[in-house]
Amino acid sequence: MNHWLVFAARRLFRFVVSLFVLAVATFAMVHAIPGDPVRVALGLKAPAALVTAKRHDLGLDLPLPQQFLDYLQRLCTGRLGSSLISGLPVRRLLSEQLPATAQLACYAFLLAVLLAVPLGMFVGVRTRNGRARGTEAGFVTVTGFFSVIPDFLLAVGLVFVFAVTLGWFPPAGLASPVAFVLPVLALAAAPGALLSRIVRVETRRVLDAPYLRTARAKRLPDRLLYLRHALPNLLTSTLTMSGLILGSLLAGTVLVENIFAIPGVGMQLVQSVLNKDYPVVQALAIVFGGAALLIHLVVDIAIAAADPRSTIRER
Amino acid sequence: MRQLTRPLGLTTLVLVSVTLLLAVFGPVLWSARADSIDIDAMRQGMSAAHPFGTDYLGRDVLARTLVATRLSVLLALLATVLGAALGILLGTLPVVLGRRIGGLVVAFINLTVAFPGLLLAIFFGVVFGVGADGAVLALAVALTPNFARLTYTRAVAVAEADFVSAARLLGVPRAVVITRHVVPNIAEPLVVNFASAIGSALLSFAALSYLGFGVQPPSYDWGRLLNEGLPRIYTDPASALLPGFAIVFAGITFVLAGELTARLLTAEPPGHRAAPRETAAPGEPEPGGEHGVLRVVNLRVRFPAANPVCGASFTLHRGEILGLVGESGSGKSVTGAAIAGLVPHPGQVEAERLEFDGEPLDPARLGDRLAMVFQDPMSSLNPALRVGRQLAEVAEVHRNADRRSAMARAVDRLRAVRIRDPERRAAQYPHEFSGGMRQRAMIGMGLMGEPRLIIADEPTTALDVTVQRDILGLLREVRDTQGTAVLFVSHDIAVVRELASRVLVMYAGRIVEELPASALDTAAHPYTRALVASSPDLRTDRSLPLATIEGRAPDATEELPGCPFAPRCSYADERCHTELPAPRDLAGHRVSCWHPIGALEVRA
Numbered sequence: 035m036n037h038w039l040v041f042a043a044r045r046l047f048r049f050v051v052s053l054f055v056l057a058v059a060t061f062a063m064v065h066a067i068p069g070d071p072v073r074v075a076l077g078l079k080a081p082a083a084l085v086t087a088k089r090h091d092l093g094l095d096l097p098l099p100q101q102f103l104d105y106l107q108r109l110c111t112g113r114l115g116s117s118l119i120s121g122l123p124v125r126r127l128l129s130e131q132l133p134a135t136a137q138l139a140c141y142a143f144l145l146a147v148l149l150a151v152p153l154g155m156f157v158g159v160r161t162r163n164g165r166a167r168g169t170e171a172g173f174v175t176v177t178g179f180f181s182v183i184p185d186f187l188l189a190v191g192l193v194f195v196f197a198v199t200l201g202w203f204p205p206a207g208l209a210s211p212v213a214f215v216l217p218v219l220a221l222a223a224a225p226g227a228l229l230s231r232i233v234r235v236e237t238r239r240v241l242d243a244p245y246l247r248t249a250r251a252k253r254l255p256d257r258l259l260y261l262r263h264a265l266p267n268l269l270t271s272t273l274t275m276s277g278l279i280l281g282s283l284l285a286g287t288v289l290v291e292n293i294f295a296i297p298g299v300g301m302q303l304v305q306s307v308l309n310k311d312y313p314v315v316q317a318l319a320i321v322f323g324g325a326a327l328l329i330h331l332v333v334d335i336a337i338a339a340a341d342p343r344s345t346i347r348e349r
Numbered sequence: 350m351r352q353l354t355r356p357l358g359l360t361t362l363v364l365v366s367v368t369l370l371l372a373v374f375g376p377v378l379w380s381a382r383a384d385s386i387d388i389d390a391m392r393q394g395m396s397a398a399h400p401f402g403t404d405y406l407g408r409d410v411l412a413r414t415l416v417a418t419r420l421s422v423l424l425a426l427l428a429t430v431l432g433a434a435l436g437i438l439l440g441t442l443p444v445v446l447g448r449r450i451g452g453l454v455v456a457f458i459n460l461t462v463a464f465p466g467l468l469l470a471i472f473f474g475v476v477f478g479v480g481a482d483g484a485v486l487a488l489a490v491a492l493t494p495n496f497a498r499l500t501y502t503r504a505v506a507v508a509e510a511d512f513v514s515a516a517r518l519l520g521v522p523r524a525v526v527i528t529r530h531v532v533p534n535i536a537e538p539l540v541v542n543f544a545s546a547i548g549s550a551l552l553s554f555a556a557l558s559y560l561g562f563g564v565q566p567p568s569y570d571w572g573r574l575l576n577e578g579l580p581r582i583y584t585d586p587a588s589a590l591l592p593g594f595a596i597v598f599a600g601i602t603f604v605l606a607g608e609l610t611a612r613l614l615t616a617e618p619p620g621h622r623a624a625p626r627e628t629a630a631p632g633e634p635e636p637g638g639e640h641g642v643l644r645v646v647n648l649r650v651r652f653p654a655a656n657p658v659c660g661a662s663f664t665l666h667r668g669e670i671l672g673l674v675g676e677s678g679s680g681k682s683v684t685g686a687a688i689a690g691l692v693p694h695p696g697q698v699e700a701e702r703l704e705f706d707g708e709p710l711d712p713a714r715l716g717d718r719l720a721m722v723f724q725d726p727m728s729s730l731n732p733a734l735r736v737g738r739q740l741a742e743v744a745e746v747h748r749n750a751d752r753r754s755a756m757a758r759a760v761d762r763l764r765a766v767r768i769r770d771p772e773r774r775a776a777q778y779p780h781e782f783s784g785g786m787r788q789r790a791m792i793g794m795g796l797m798g799e800p801r802l803i804i805a806d807e808p809t810t811a812l813d814v815t816v817q818r819d820i821l822g823l824l825r826e827v828r829d830t831q832g833t834a835v836l837f838v839s840h841d842i843a844v845v846r847e848l849a850s851r852v853l854v855m856y857a858g859r860i861v862e863e864l865p866a867s868a869l870d871t872a873a874h875p876y877t878r879a880l881v882a883s884s885p886d887l888r889t890d891r892s893l894p895l896a897t898i899e900g901r902a903p904d905a906t907e908e909l910p911g912c913p914f915a916p917r918c919s920y921a922d923e924r925c926h927t928e929l930p931a932p933r934d935l936a937g938h939r940v941s942c943w944h945p946i947g948a949l950e951v952r953a
Contacts, residue, residue, distance in 0.1 A: 052460055066476045163694040182601050184552045186559065187593045190579065194586050205583075244728040250691055251721040252743050252794070253712070262742070266733035285465035289556055293579070304560050307475055319472050323464065330463045342733065342778040 041338060049331045056323045060316045061105050065098070067312070075118045075310040088118065092313070109320070115313040117306075124317040127302060132321070134208055135291065135298035139283045141214060142221035147276055150226045154233025155268070159260060161234070162241045173234070180227035186289035189220035193293065206295040217294045221286045225279040232275050233268060240267045269340040277333030281326050353613075361609045364602040371418040383412035394585045401587040404577055410588045413574060414595050421570040421599065424485055424563075425551035431489035432550070433543055436496020444504050458497045466491035467553050474562045484563040488553055492546055499542055503535040510534075537614050545607025548600050555596045571596045641666040642801050642834040643688065643710075646702035650680070650687050653695060657683040659858040662932075665802065668832040670824070672849030672866065674842050674880065680858040681838045685804045688836070689721055706801055717747040720795025724807035726787035730779035736790050737763075737775025743797035758797060766793040766823060785816035792823055799831065806838045821848050842869070842884040854880065857913035860932075863939040873938055873945035876914045912943065920944045 064071055072088045073080070089095050092115070093104055108115070114124035161170040180188075196216060197205035204213045240246060241264060249263040288300035295301075299318060306314040353362065387407030394402050401410040439458065443451030461469070469491035470484070477483035507513060508531065516526050557563040558572025559579075566573070571592045578589035643665040650658040657680040665671050675681045687698045688705075690712020703710045706718065723729040731739055740759035744750040750758065756775065763771035766789040779787055788808060795803050805824060809817040825848065827833050839845050845852055846866050854862040854877045862874040872878050879898045900917035912918070915925040925943050932941045 055457070055460060063472065063476055068478075165694055182548075182604050183597055184556065184600065186556055187597055190575070190582070190589060190593050194582060194590060198583055198586060244723060244725055245731040247691060248721070248723060248729045248791070248794075249731065251689055251723075252717075252746070253715055254742065254746055258742065258746065262734070263731050267731070269733075281463065281465050285467040288468070288471065289560070292560060303471065304562075307471060308479065308561055310475070312475070315472070315475050322468055326464050326468075342780070 042335070045331060045334055049327060052327050052330075053324065056320065056327065057106060057109055060319045060323070061102055063319065064312050064316060070094075071310070071312050072118070075312060114317040114320075117311050117314050119309050119311045124314055127314065128299065128317065128321065131297060131299045131302050134296055135287050135300055137208075138214070138217055138221060138287050138290070138296070138298065139280070141218045142225075142283055142286070143276075143280055145218055145222040146226035146229060146279055147272075149222070150229035151233055151268075151272060154230035155237050155260065155265070157230070158234040158237025158241065162238055174231075177227040177231050180223045181231065183224060184289075185220050185224055185286045186293055188223055189217065189290050189293040192216045192220055208294075208296050213294075217290050217296065220290050220293075221283055225282060229272070229275050229279060233272060236268050236271050237264060240264045243267070266340070270337055273333055273337050273340060277329055280329045280333075284322055284325055353609075357605070357612075358609055361602070361605040364598075365606050368418065368422065368599055368602050371415060372422045373419070375415045375418045379412040379415050382409055383416040384408065392581065392585065395587050401591045402585045404574075404588065410574070410578070410591055413569060414571065414591050417570050417574055417592070418595070418599070420564065420568065421551060421555065421572075421596075424481060424570060425547055425554050425603075428485045428488035428554065429492060429543060429547045429550045431485065432492025432546070433496050433539070435489060435493040437500050437539070439493060439497035440500025441504065443501055444508070455501060458494055458501065461494040462498050464494075466495075466549075467556060470553060470557060471560075471562065474557070479562050479565070481564045481568065484554065484557045487562075488550060488557065491553070492550060495546070496539070496542065499538060500535060503538055504531065507531050507534045541607060541611040541614060544610040545604060548603030548607060551603060552596065552600045571599075641669075642706060643836070644702060644704040645688070645700060648684065648687060648698070648700040648703065650683050650692055651697045651699070657858055658687065661855070661858075661860050663853055663860060663863065665834050665836060667801075667834055668828055669851065670828055670835040670837055670849045672845035672852040673836060673838045673855060674840065674845050674852060675855035676880075677840060679855045681840075681855045682806050684855070685721075685806050685836060685838050689719060689804055690715070691721075717743055717798025718801045720792075720798070720800040720803045722788065722791045722795060722803060722805040722808045725811050726784050726791055727811065729791060730782075730787055732779055735776055735778055736782065740775070740790070740794045740797055743794060747798060759793075762793040762796050763790065765796060766790070768793070784812055785819055788812060788816075788820050789823060792820070792827070796827065796831075800833050802834045802836065803827070804836045804838070807840070808837075809844060810839070810841070817844070824848065842880055859913065859941065861914065861941050865937055868937065871947070873935055873940045873947070874914075874942045875918050875920050875944070875946060878946060879917075912941075920946075 067074065070085070070089075072085050072092065072094065076085060076088065093101055096104070112125070114128070116123045117127065157169060157173045160166045161173075183191075193205050193216065196202050203216050204210065205216075207213055208217075246259070246263055249259055254263070287298060288303055290296070291298045291300035292304055299321065302314065303318045303322075305311075306318065353359070385408065387403065390399070390403050390407040392403065392405055393399055393407070396402070399409050399411070401414070404410055404413065439454070443454045445451075446454065466488075470487040473487035473490050474483055477486045510530075513526060513530050516530055521529075554563055554570070555572035555575065558570050559576045560572075561576060564570045564573045569577075574592035575589060575596070578585075578592060582589045641664040645664070646662045648658055648661045649656065657678075659680075661680070661684055663671070673681045673684065683692065683696075686692050688703070688710070690698075690710075692698055705715070730736065737756055737759045740762060741750075741752070741755035744755040744758050745752065748755075760771045760775050763775055768774050768786060768789055774782070774786075779790075782790065791808075792803075803824070808824075809820050812820065821844065824835055824837070828835055837845060837849055846869055849866050852864055852866050852869060853860050854864075854872075854874065856876050862872060862877045864872055864877070869877070869881050872881060876898075883897055898917060911924075911926040911928055912921070912930050915921040918925065922944075928943075930941045930943045932939050933945075935945060
């Protein structure tokens with residue numbers, strides 16, 4: 035138990051330090067913008083008085099260290115400011131848009147993992163020791179194809195086939211549960227294909243391991259052989275890969291939301307960057323960055339929990 | 350270079366050439382057509398004049414897509430080159446800066462790698478501004494962490510490699526070490542990473558342009574064309590699908606190019622040598638005596654490329670410890686695996702007779718009557734499962750025991766193999782066991798049932814000498830208390846001599862001699878003699894060089910007409926090279942040799 039406390043404390047510390055680096059980075063982002071961000075955002079024709087007022091509102095007229103401290107304080111208390119363009123508080127924007135994005139990413143992640151792990155294991159078992167070469171070639175080709183096609187182009191293809199031509203699914207929005215199908219498919223396809231390939235290779239590696247020969251020598255039924263003896267040894271690599279998948283889904287949602295016109299944070303991000311709406315971009319950077327860090331933390335802990343050896347290895 | 354003529358290589362070369370040709374000549378050939386505005390033909394669908402329709406200014410979509418190749422590829426290339434340069438610079442910093450500041454840089458690299466590149470590019474787009482230049486910079490920065498991490502990890506690995514230390518010890522100057530040893534070994538993975546990074550940069554750039562962060566009108570790349578075409582997907586799908594297709598095409602091309610580069614730079618795998626052969630093994634006389642635990646007549650194991658066992662016959666009696674010795678590759682381990690039904694696919698096992706416990710051997714019905722102990726106790730236990738669990742499941746599966754009584758038996762068996770504190774040990778994972786304890790646990794696992802036979806495949810080879818004695822003693826004890834027969838497979842003739850009562854000597858897939866362990870010094874087969882002579886024991890005169898067997902054992906793919914040992918045998922004559930010797934019974938011996946040493950030949 036002691037191991038676990040030390041381990042958790044260390045990881046948590048690393049997480050907090052990373053969050054701090056993220057805060058510095060987002061603060062630096064606004065100050066790295068060439069010229070005056072408020073002037074850039076409001077346009078050249080905006081009256082000087084308005085620009086000065088906005089600068090004062092944002093605290094941009096204070097000395098830098100003071101600004102940074104204020105920024106940290108605002109972050110800690112959750113005051114994220116408001117949009118330069120619409121004047122709406124960023125918190126309200128987030129509370130309206132975050133659920134759609136989170137749902138999309140979670141469904142896509144679940145679909146990818148739930149499909150890829152059994153499929154990869156099944157094909158790995160079938161193609162062990164050079165058996166079933168036809169299955170192997172088919173699997174490698176199909177998953178190779180899907181792992182290369184970027185999600186936003188697959189989205190275009192899906193819209194064309196299933197929404198425009200066949201009319202089975204709505205081409206945009208998230209009004210009904212069916213509307214989730216195409217965007218989730220578009221998001222899940224590439225990471226799912228990639229994950230299933232990795233699971234297959236790992237399955238074959240594990241099936242060749244001496245401890246699986248021991249299990250066979252005990253003449254265990256296939257069910258125990260694959261589920262009890264092989265599966266736990268696949269977990270580390272699967273979890274590592276899953277973390278990367280979740281991370282890449284964050285970027286994927288930005289594109290897919292734009293193609294399916296889904297009102298999520300991804301769509302908001304694109305508009306805010308194009309409109310140079312810095313407070314919103316800053317807040318979204320914190321949200322996306324924080325999510326990536328959180329995924330990293332969760333995966334680290336999950337790997338440690340899944341592998342009996344990892345707590346010992348941890349220095 | 351053979352990779353280039355294989356299907357993957359050829360396809361990749363063709364795709365890369367097409368892409369590069371389009372990038373170079375596309376704008377020259379179709380620029381005029383792509384830029385000619387035709388107000389009368391705005392937003393048209395497919396037609397003979399415009400196979401993929403026209404855009405909002407009546408410009409031909411096909412021509413524009415072809416022309417856009419140059420800009421799309423060029424921008425991706427630019428971003429990758431810049432990203433690689435920045436990454437390599439950042440990655441070498443920790444090596445140059447020393448431990449403390451270098452550590453900070455490494456932590457920073459690891460932090461940034463966790464972020465998806467495209468998101469980084471979008472956020473950096475805020476700083477660098479919207480447009481092609483800004484997008485190139487943003488994408489370059491997004492690609493940097495990957496190159497940095499690869500550079501750093503490779504540099505550290507190479508700097509710690511033996512050949513670099515050796516060069517340093519030899520006094521090779523630092524600059525020479527870096528240019529001759531370090532750089533080439535870092536360059537290879539970087540080149541591979543670079544090739545595949547172009548593909549992902551191309552896709553990312555298309556995404557950025559599609560979102561409106563990249564190329565701005567009137568310039569256009571594929572992403573920009575997709576951005577213009579997508580809103581019309583209902584009316585003229587071709588104008589959205591064509592640029593999409595172009596992006597996928599180029600993306601796949603560069604991913605394949607990355608794959609090909611990787612294969613070109615890594616060593617070619619050796620081709621398979623297929624040499625299947627028919628063996629007409631001589632029908633051997635039936636071994637006499639009472640029916641044993643195991644009876645094997647003319648066992649053969651075939652693989653497509655080799656026949657590791659070609660005609661082995663022997664009998665194993667109740668409570669007997671039978672040694673099976675031979676050099677590596679002689680087929681002794683495969684013989685053990687064949688009996689247990691563990692020969693891997695596509696190997697095939699055949700035998701005139703294969704009887705276990707008086708009935709034909711059926712691996713599916715062996716249950717827990719046959720147990721195996723393998724060479725490497727470090728990897729033979731499942732690292733993810735508790736040791737007790739791995740023992741208990743044998744009773745659960747084969748004896749229908751419930752979880753609790755199975756675990757009780759597991760603890761009892763661990764105690765039986767003299768593991769101290771078995772209750773606590775049963776709840777531990779294999780990595781918490783020492784090597785000798787794991788091997789004892791493996792034997793305990795075999796004792797979960799009441800095995801009639803234990804096949805021990807080099808069970809002591811991976812252990813140090815004191816632990817070896819321990820394991821041998823344990824096997825003897827099991828034999829004494831339970832009457833279990835043991836087939837002890839080993840290359841170590843000294844160990845076999847100590848443990849076994851009878852010894853089978855295997856060479857090139859055949860059993861060349863069968864004799865009592867006590868008679869090893871007076872063996873009849875020249876090979877057995879050589880094997881004994883090359884194995885030192887306490888009586889060996891250490892002032893003389895240790896005897897070795899000249900030449901090497903034939904590998905299982907070779908076809909030899911005569912005695913397989915003939916090429917290495919000093920007694921061999923013409924007959925030995927042309928005719929396979931049949932096994933003959935001498936006094937207490939069976940030997941397959943035309944010239945048995947010092948034998949008072951007694952024909953059976």
